[in-house]
């Protein structure tokens with residue numbers, strides 16, 4: 001495969017060679033980061049296109065700039081496809097990222113000092129759901145719910161009783177490190193009964209939701225936010241879905257509320273991604289993500305590892321290293337695995353005893369490897385790799401040996417770019 005960076009290699013050889021380095025890294029590493037994926041060459045072409053030149057503040061047919069004939073068509077098509085994919089009344093495809101989407105939702109319906117009830121970060125939530133150093137944590141009065149001690153699953157009874165006592169203006173549901181099906185219907189009922197708005201953040205599971213492999217929050221939530229670069233397998237970006245009654249407020253909270261000109265090249269990439277996601281092959285892909293995840297999770301459990309919530313219903317699972325490897329932090333495990341070309345991230349676990357910079361857990365996801373074409377057989381091989389590295393993270397011979405095998409495995413599943 002030749003490098004497509006002809007111009008760039010001439011103009012800026014330093015950046016060109018760094019991109020080439022990253023391309024090699026992506027080709028030769030076993031990618032288990034649950035929030036990452038390999039988008040298609042078609043999406044990359046759209047994102048790398050001349051659309052980056054265009055200013056288009058506003059919305060289709062209502063722009064503050066001239067020359068928007070084609071970008072209007074692009075954004076309208078992206079919106080139409082998003083509506084088709086998620087069966088929602090309104091879609092805003094302009095948020096630059098998942099966090100931007102959430103911030104715009106808050107701006108659309110909350111005032112500083114309002115009470116919000118959100119899932120705690122330590123139990124799998126996201127920074128943009130009221131973390132103290134995020135704008136959401138600074139502006140609002142935040143109360144957290146979490147997962148139950150015994151099951152490791154969201155404690156809906158706890159959520160309900162906090163909600164009924166607190167009367168929050170908004171409840172958020174959705175996670176970055178949670179491996180179980182989320183009961184959006186139940187949370188919708190809880191929100192309705194206490195008079196709260198509901199924001200469902202499906203950043204991680206959007207691909208499963210779009211294909212019907214995870215229940216959709218669309219009928220129960222006032223707002224649904226997502227990223228487009230995780231299981232949806234599109235360009236890096238965000239999106240907001242909402243009911244018609246909120247359409248105007250959401251659009252003005254995105255622009256001019258929190259953003260300026262939209263990234264039209266990324267919006268084109270989102271449109272391409274939604275088209276790909278509407279095809280039957282995409283559902284097959286999502287099914288394989290689930291099969292691979294179950295297989296890898298079971299294989300780790302069989303090897304004695306402690307799985308948070310004892311399993312997975314989605315594209316990821318969490319290992320709590322403390323029961324089996326009390327002396328290894330998540331961070332040290334991550335570093336050792338990375339040296340063997342296995343990429344994943346450390347994570348905090350429920351009732352974490354280490355600092356968030358160390359962590360006692362590992363988060364493992366299968367969307368990226370599934371895109372490469374890996375199946376159950378390869379998952380078993382990867383479980384073996386992880387087991388032997390974690391047996392002794394200081395054994396250089398083992399790391400070297402696994403790295404060689406990891407590169408060989410990756411070579412059998414080439415990336416298209």
Ligand SMILES: *Cc1c(COP(=O)(O)O)cnc(C)c1O
Nearest residue numbers: 097098099126174175176201203
């Ligand atoms: C990834 C994620 C986001 C944020 O996405 P960015 O694009 O990184 O801002 C928001 N919410 C949840 C639950 C996520 O997992």
